Amino acid sequence: MSTAAFPGTFDPFSVGHYDIVQRALLLFDSLIVAIGVNVEKKTLYTVGERKANIESLFAHDPRVSVQAYEGLTVDFCRKAGVTHIVRGVRSSADFAFELAAAQTNKAMLPEVDTVLLPALPEWAHVSSTIIRDILKNGGNAAQFLPTGNF
Amino acid sequence: MSTAAFPGTFDPFSVGHYDIVQRALLLFDSLIVAIGVNVEKKTLYTVGERKANIESLFAHDPRVSVQAYEGLTVDFCRKAGVTHIVRGVRSSADFAFELAAAQTNKAMLPEVDTVLLPALPEWAHVSSTIIRDILKNGGNAAQFLPTGNF
Amino acid sequence: MSTAAFPGTFDPFSVGHYDIVQRALLLFDSLIVAIGVNVEKKTLYTVGERKANIESLFAHDPRVSVQAYEGLTVDFCRKAGVTHIVRGVRSSADFAFELAAAQTNKAMLPEVDTVLLPALPEWAHVSSTIIRDILKNGGNAAQFLPTGNF
Amino acid sequence: MSTAAFPGTFDPFSVGHYDIVQRALLLFDSLIVAIGVNVEKKTLYTVGERKANIESLFAHDPRVSVQAYEGLTVDFCRKAGVTHIVRGVRSSADFAFELAAAQTNKAMLPEVDTVLLPALPEWAHVSSTIIRDILKNGGNAAQFLPTGNF
Amino acid sequence: MSTAAFPGTFDPFSVGHYDIVQRALLLFDSLIVAIGVNVEKKTLYTVGERKANIESLFAHDPRVSVQAYEGLTVDFCRKAGVTHIVRGVRSSADFAFELAAAQTNKAMLPEVDTVLLPALPEWAHVSSTIIRDILKNGGNAAQFLPTGNF
Amino acid sequence: MSTAAFPGTFDPFSVGHYDIVQRALLLFDSLIVAIGVNVEKKTLYTVGERKANIESLFAHDPRVSVQAYEGLTVDFCRKAGVTHIVRGVRSSADFAFELAAAQTNKAMLPEVDTVLLPALPEWAHVSSTIIRDILKNGGNAAQFLPTGNF
Numbered sequence: 001m002s003t004a005a006f007p008g009t010f011d012p013f014s015v016g017h018y019d020i021v022q023r024a025l026l027l028f029d030s031l032i033v034a035i036g037v038n039v040e041k042k043t044l045y046t047v048g049e050r051k052a053n054i055e056s057l058f059a060h061d062p063r064v065s066v067q068a069y070e071g072l073t074v075d076f077c078r079k080a081g082v083t084h085i086v087r088g089v090r091s092s093a094d095f096a097f098e099l100a101a102a103q104t105n106k107a108m109l110p111e112v113d114t115v116l117l118p119a120l121p122e123w124a125h126v127s128s129t130i131i132r133d134i135l136k137n138g139g140n141a142a143q144f145l146p147t148g149n150f
Numbered sequence: 151m152s153t154a155a156f157p158g159t160f161d162p163f164s165v166g167h168y169d170i171v172q173r174a175l176l177l178f179d180s181l182i183v184a185i186g187v188n189v190e191k192k193t194l195y196t197v198g199e200r201k202a203n204i205e206s207l208f209a210h211d212p213r214v215s216v217q218a219y220e221g222l223t224v225d226f227c228r229k230a231g232v233t234h235i236v237r238g239v240r241s242s243a244d245f246a247f248e249l250a251a252a253q254t255n256k257a258m259l260p261e262v263d264t265v266l267l268p269a270l271p272e273w274a275h276v277s278s279t280i281i282r283d284i285l286k287n288g289g290n291a292a293q294f295l296p297t298g299n300f
Numbered sequence: 301m302s303t304a305a306f307p308g309t310f311d312p313f314s315v316g317h318y319d320i321v322q323r324a325l326l327l328f329d330s331l332i333v334a335i336g337v338n339v340e341k342k343t344l345y346t347v348g349e350r351k352a353n354i355e356s357l358f359a360h361d362p363r364v365s366v367q368a369y370e371g372l373t374v375d376f377c378r379k380a381g382v383t384h385i386v387r388g389v390r391s392s393a394d395f396a397f398e399l400a401a402a403q404t405n406k407a408m409l410p411e412v413d414t415v416l417l418p419a420l421p422e423w424a425h426v427s428s429t430i431i432r433d434i435l436k437n438g439g440n441a442a443q444f445l446p447t448g449n450f
Numbered sequence: 451m452s453t454a455a456f457p458g459t460f461d462p463f464s465v466g467h468y469d470i471v472q473r474a475l476l477l478f479d480s481l482i483v484a485i486g487v488n489v490e491k492k493t494l495y496t497v498g499e500r501k502a503n504i505e506s507l508f509a510h511d512p513r514v515s516v517q518a519y520e521g522l523t524v525d526f527c528r529k530a531g532v533t534h535i536v537r538g539v540r541s542s543a544d545f546a547f548e549l550a551a552a553q554t555n556k557a558m559l560p561e562v563d564t565v566l567l568p569a570l571p572e573w574a575h576v577s578s579t580i581i582r583d584i585l586k587n588g589g590n591a592a593q594f595l596p597t598g599n600f
Numbered sequence: 601m602s603t604a605a606f607p608g609t610f611d612p613f614s615v616g617h618y619d620i621v622q623r624a625l626l627l628f629d630s631l632i633v634a635i636g637v638n639v640e641k642k643t644l645y646t647v648g649e650r651k652a653n654i655e656s657l658f659a660h661d662p663r664v665s666v667q668a669y670e671g672l673t674v675d676f677c678r679k680a681g682v683t684h685i686v687r688g689v690r691s692s693a694d695f696a697f698e699l700a701a702a703q704t705n706k707a708m709l710p711e712v713d714t715v716l717l718p719a720l721p722e723w724a725h726v727s728s729t730i731i732r733d734i735l736k737n738g739g740n741a742a743q744f745l746p747t748g749n750f
Numbered sequence: 751m752s753t754a755a756f757p758g759t760f761d762p763f764s765v766g767h768y769d770i771v772q773r774a775l776l777l778f779d780s781l782i783v784a785i786g787v788n789v790e791k792k793t794l795y796t797v798g799e800r801k802a803n804i805e806s807l808f809a810h811d812p813r814v815s816v817q818a819y820e821g822l823t824v825d826f827c828r829k830a831g832v833t834h835i836v837r838g839v840r841s842s843a844d845f846a847f848e849l850a851a852a853q854t855n856k857a858m859l860p861e862v863d864t865v866l867l868p869a870l871p872e873w874a875h876v877s878s879t880i881i882r883d884i885l886k887n888g889g890n891a892a893q894f895l896p897t898g899n900f
Contacts, residue, residue, distance in 0.1 A: 002176070023263055026152070026233065027177050071737040083176070089249075089266070092242035092542050093396045096693045099239075102268040103725035107743060108734070113173055116239070116266040118252040121571045125403035134408070137371040143407060221587040242692050243846045246543045253575035257593060258584070271721045275853035284858070287821040293857060302476070323563055326452070326533070327477050383476070389549075389566070392542035392842050393696045399539075402568040413473050416539070416566040418552040421871045425703035434708070437671040443707060521887040546843045553875035557893060558884070602776070623863055626752070626833065627777050683776070689849070689866070692842035699839075702868040713773055716839070716866040718852040 004028040004115070005082040007036055007073045011043040013054050014131055016123035018146040020088040023117050025063055028084065033058075034076055035068040044132045057146055074109040085112060090119040090127075154178040154265070155232040157186055157223045161193040163204050164281055166273035168296040170238040173267050175213055178234065183208075184226055185218040194282045207296055224259040235262060240269040240277075304328040304415070305382040307336055307373045311343040313354050314431055316423035318446040320388040323417050325363055328384065333358075334376055335368040344432045357446055374409040385412060390419040390427075454478040454565070455532040457486055457523045461493040463504050464581055466573035468596040470538040473567050475513060478534065483508075484526055485518040494582045507596055524559040535562060540569040540577075604628040604715070605682040607636055607673045611643040613654050614731055616723035618746040620688040623717050625663060628684065633658075634676055635668040644732045657746055674709040685712060690719040690727075754778040754865070755832040757786055757823045761793045763804050764881055766873035768896040770838040773867050775813055778834065783808075784826055785818040794882045807896055824859040835862060840869040840877075 004024055010017060010033070024031050033054050037047055045053070047068045058064035069076040077085065085105060089095050095116075102114035126144045134141040154174055160167060160183070174181050183204050187197055195203070197218045208214035219226040227235065235255060239245050245266075252264035276294045284291040304324055310317060310333070324331050333354050337347055345353070347368045358364035369376040377385065385405065389395050395416075402414035426444045434441040454474055460467060460483070474481050483504050487497050495503070497518045508514035519526040527535065535555060539545050545566075552564035576594045584591040604624055610617060610633070624631050633654050637647055645653070647668045658664035669676040677685065685705060689695050695716075702714035726744045734741040754774055760767060760783070774781050783804050787797055795803070797818045808814035819826040827835065835855060839845050845866075852864035876894045884891040 026263065027265065072734060072739050075737065075739065089245065091249075091396050091400070092246050093393065093693065095239065095245040096242050096691050099241075099268045100691070100725040100727065100730070103271050104730050106270070107725070108739070113176065114268060115177065116268060118249045118264055118266060120256070121253050121574055124571055124574065125400040125407070127400065130400070130404050134372060137375065139372050139375065139408070222584060222589050225587065225589065241846050241850070243543065243843065246541050250541070250575040250577065250580070254580050257575070258589070271724055274721055274724065275850040275857070277850065280850070280854050284822060287825065289822050289825065289858070326563065327565065389545065391549075391696050391700070392546050393693065395539065395545040396542050399541075399568045403571045406570070413476065414568055415477065416568060418549045418564060418566060420556070421553050421874055424871055424874065425700040425707070427700065430700070430704050434672060437675065439672050439675065439708070522884060522889050525887065525889065543843065546841050550841070550875040550877065550880070554880050557875070558889070626863065627865065689845065691849075692846050695839065695845040696842050699841075699868045703871050706870070713776065714868055715777065716868060718849045718864055718866060720856070721853050 002028045002084060003080070003082045004031045004084045004086045005034045005073070005077050005080060006031055006086050007034040007076070009041075009043065009128065010035055010050050010054060011045055011128050012050065012131060012145065013057065014123070014126050014128055014144055015146055016088055016090070016119055016126045018057065019120055019123060020086065020117050021058065021064060024086045025061070027115065028086070030063045030065070031086070032080060032082065033064065033066045034073070035066065036073065037068050037070045039070075044135065074105050074112070077109060077112045082112060085114045087114065087116055088119050089116045090124045152178045152234060153230070153232045154181045154234045154236045155184045155223070155227050155230060156181055156236050157184040157226070159193065159278065160185055160200050160204065161195055161278050162200065162281060162295065163207065164273075164276050164278055164294055165296055166238060166240070166269055166276045168207065169270055169273060170236065170267055171208065171214060174236045175211070177265065178236070180213045180215070181236070182230060182232065183214065183216045184223070185216065186223065187218050187220045189220070194285065224255050224262070227262045228259060232262060235264045237264065237266055238269050239266045240274045302328045302384060303380070303382045304331045304384040304386045305334045305373070305377050305380060306331055306386050307334040307376070309341075309343065309428065310335055310350050310354060311345055311428050312350065312431060312445065313357065314423070314426050314428055314444055315446055316388060316390070316419055316426045318357065319420055319423060320386065320417055321358065321364060324386045325361070327415065328386070330363045330365070331386070332380060332382065333364065333366045334373070335366065336373065337368050337370045339370075344435065374405050374412070377409060377412045382412060385414045387414065387416055388419050389416045390424045452478045452534060453530070453532045454481045454534040454536045455484045455523070455527050455530060456481055456536050457484040457526070459493065459578065460485055460500050460504060461495055461578050462581060462595065463500065463507065464573070464576050464578055464594055465596055466538060466540070466569055466576045468507065469570055469573060470536065470567055471508065471514060474536045475511070477565065478536070480513045480515070481536070482530060482532065483514065483516045484523070485516065486523065487518050487520045489520075494585065524555050524562070527559060527562045532562060535564045537564065537566055538569050539566045540574045602628045602684060603680070603682045604631045604684045604686045605634045605673070605677050605680060606631055606686050607634040607676070609641075609643065609728065610635055610650050610654060611645055611728050612650065612731060612745065613657065614723070614726050614728055614744055615746055616688060616690070616719055616726045618657065619720055619723055620686065620717055621658065621664060624686045625661070627715065628686070630663045630665070631686070632680060632682065633664065633666045634673070635666065636673065637668050637670045644735065674705050674712070677709060677712045682712060685714045687714065687716055688719050689716045690724045752778045752834060753830070753832045754781045754834045754836045755784045755823070755827055755830060756781055756836050757784040757826070759791075759793065759878065760785055760800050760804060761795055761878050762800065762881060762895065763807065764873070764876050764878055764894055765896055766838055766840070766869055766876045768807065769870055769873055770836065770867055771808065771814060774836045775811070777865065778836070780813045780815070781836070782830060782832065783814065783816045784823070785816065786823065787818050787820045789820070794885065824855050824862070827859060827862045832862060835864045837864065837866055838869050839866045840874045
């Protein structure tokens with residue numbers, strides 16, 4: 001039984017995040033979308049809003065659950081009993097960050113491995129930062145959000 | 151039933167490659183080490199030598215098989231019925247190459263997805279090119295090769 | 301009739317920015333230096349100071365105008381009727397950001413294209429961040445500013 | 451009157467190259483697709499084949515011409531009287547190469563400037579190397595080639 | 601007599617920083633660990649705590665001293681009479697930042713040169729940011745800190 | 751007594767290489783320009799030509815010597831009794847290569863450390879490959895070569 005955590009802030013959950021979950025479900029028996037909560041960081045949507053939104057997107061699939069967590073990702077992984085961390089990677093800059101994160105997490109929790117999924121070309125430029133920027137300015141971000149999303 | 155292809159030249163198969171196979175076996179039911187043969191490219195070891203070497207390294211694990219192939223990786227994947235391609239990534243430069251390869255392969259064979267595993271820090275600088283260079287010059291490359299390797 | 305927007309914060313406008321405007325004027329009939337205003341971001345110079353400064357630098361050239369804008373760059377471009385966005389690029393890190401921005405902007409406003417001009421070697425290390433840091437600490441940043449600038 | 455040279459090997463001319471020409475025509479009065487000939491480099495198509503192919507793709511547009519050249523790009527630019535070099539950029543790795551090339555060309559021929567166009571997301575992974583590899587192995591590369599191409 | 605400044609925030613001083621000092625001492629007669637103080641930036645440890653900690657780590661070596669400074673690094677270097685700035689580099693992203701910093705510093709203070717030491721593989725993923733994150737969340741960061749550190 | 755090896759192909763020795771030697775002489779008591787000879791690689795200048803050229807450039811400075819070597823750089827370093835390897839770095843792409851080389855060399859010869867010097871902005875785009883290309887095509891590469899060079 002393999003279980004992946006897909007950690008992120010998901011403010012908001014984008015088409016790119018949706019694609020990663022779909023592809024990760026071909027690799028793992030179950031997947032937890034793990035919303036990292038950092039009280040010092042101002043977000044556009046509350047944790048509750050984000051959790052409800054992601055849950056509704058995957059309401060049809062019992063393999064997907066959503067949990068919010070505070071603190072270190074490795075501590076969450078230990079408590080949740082996950083076997084893998086999964087992350088999408090869009091660019092070399094993303095990769096440099098993910099490599100360091102994966103290596104640090106492995107140094108702290110060797111039994112959990114990190115799997116990286118390369119972004120599809122059509123989503124490689126989509127980021128939550130850009131979507132938030134569009135939404136804050138009253139723009140139309142529908143093309144960057146899964147159907148039924150904010 | 152998921153089956154991964156781990157394509158590469160493996161001239162020779164390094165500790166880094168060995169680590170990728172071990173970690174990929176936590177994700178897939180079986181794995182084919184797929185030795186890409188390019189007749190125009192001069193190699194240090196023959197295909198037969200490389201195949202025999204990798205087979206002996208995984209003789210204890212029936213989930214691992216070794217196959218040589220000519221032509222496109224996607225054609226090999228189609229014939230071999232694999233569900234995923236798995237590759238290790240050591241650096242941003244590696245990643246740029248792997249991202250383009252993954253996106254091209256997906257454009258040609260959408261049903262096969264690519265999974266990237268970030269290299270462990272201790273192997274991030276190990277490459278077959280460097281090992282070949284050491285071996286050609288009579289150096290000792292033992293620390294970069296799985297036990298029992300060339 | 302082609303019109304480019306050169307968007308940025310320009311806090312302050314550097315020799316590198318000046319070079320980009322000069323080179324862009326060989327490509328476009330007119331150019332708007334578009335000062336992006338983000339009320340949440342603390343700046344060293346007010347929008348008015350920056351606008352007056354850039355206007356004085358190009359007072360001799362009627363093809364150059366300066367406008368401040370709030371909100372999305374694509375919304376500004378639509379209203380201003382520009383045909384292109386022009387940006388300077390100094391490094392691979394810059395490029396990664398500009399590529400994502402260009403692709404997002406094109407997804408939202410397909411009729412406006414982005415043109416990138418590679419920085420001259422002598423300005424490749426100059427950034428407004430560094431200049432601000434020098435000015436805040438009472439240093440001499442004259443070599444990084446167009447003649448007549450702050 | 452501005453004239454751009456779009457230098458490359460174009461072995462073969464891809465959908466990505468086609469897109470660059472289309473977008474460059476919004477910036478320049480005319481454009482020369484400049485096929486760099488390196489007799490030491492083995493190509494899949496002859497210079498004649500490539501020239502005829504690109505000419506047929508733009509037969510409808512008198513602003514586009516095709517020329518083959520040997521030697522330095524700056525020497526070609528000087529003789530052809532071009533004002534700009536235009537190149538597409540797909541990734542940070544591409545950019546690093548293009549930045550050095552642009553800076554060297556400017557050091558040798560200051561009156562010609564280089565303009566970079568960021569690749570569209572859907573073509574960012576397409577390269578002539580990959581297309582050649584597909585064609586050599588009898589694969590179907592139609593989706594990476596302009597309609598009517600090889 | 602050569603003297604290096606090793607500038608940084610050191611919040612906290614990591615095994616990676618410790619390694620850089622040890623290796624720099626093979627190049628320079630003496631070394632100043634220069635704690636950059638930015639009153640706008642919230643730190644986990646006070647300047648006094650960081651200074652005392654680093655001093656105790658090198659109490660055995662009279663060649664190493666520790667100084668806090670405000671303002672520009674080049675101003676500190678000028679006053680302290682250093683001949684070189686030394687910095688560790690872990691990744692391409694680090695390098696891009698260090699290259700721009702080195703070039704700017706040289707433009708402002710030509711007589712001081714910058715020397716970069718590549719991180720050892722085992723420390724390449726260690727950053728003060730990650731250590732702070734672990735410590736803030738009550739995790740065990742001992743493996744990332746020199747013996748006797750916080 | 752510290753001795754650095756500055757290994758490279760130096761086909762030909764550029765202004766950038768010259769700058770690295772000058773700056774390295776502030777760090778080391780003596781420096782060996784170590785011309786790596788790879789009989790499989792075709793060069794523009796013979797080893798003898800390159801050795802004579804570099805020797806004449808530093809004829810005035812007894813601290814600089816020139817040696818050609820075949821085989822691994824670490825083997826040369828061991829035999830020559832050097833304490834450090836010094837290399838110039840122009841870009842993130844360069845750095846990725848140098849980081850892997852430095853880490854591999856340290857794994858094979860722990861007592862020799864690698865020092866990287868960031869290229870000056872004015873030489874950051876100069877490479878021997880580009881210079882050779884200019885020279886082969888009858889161009890004027892004088893601005894990229896130390897005075898008195900080829």
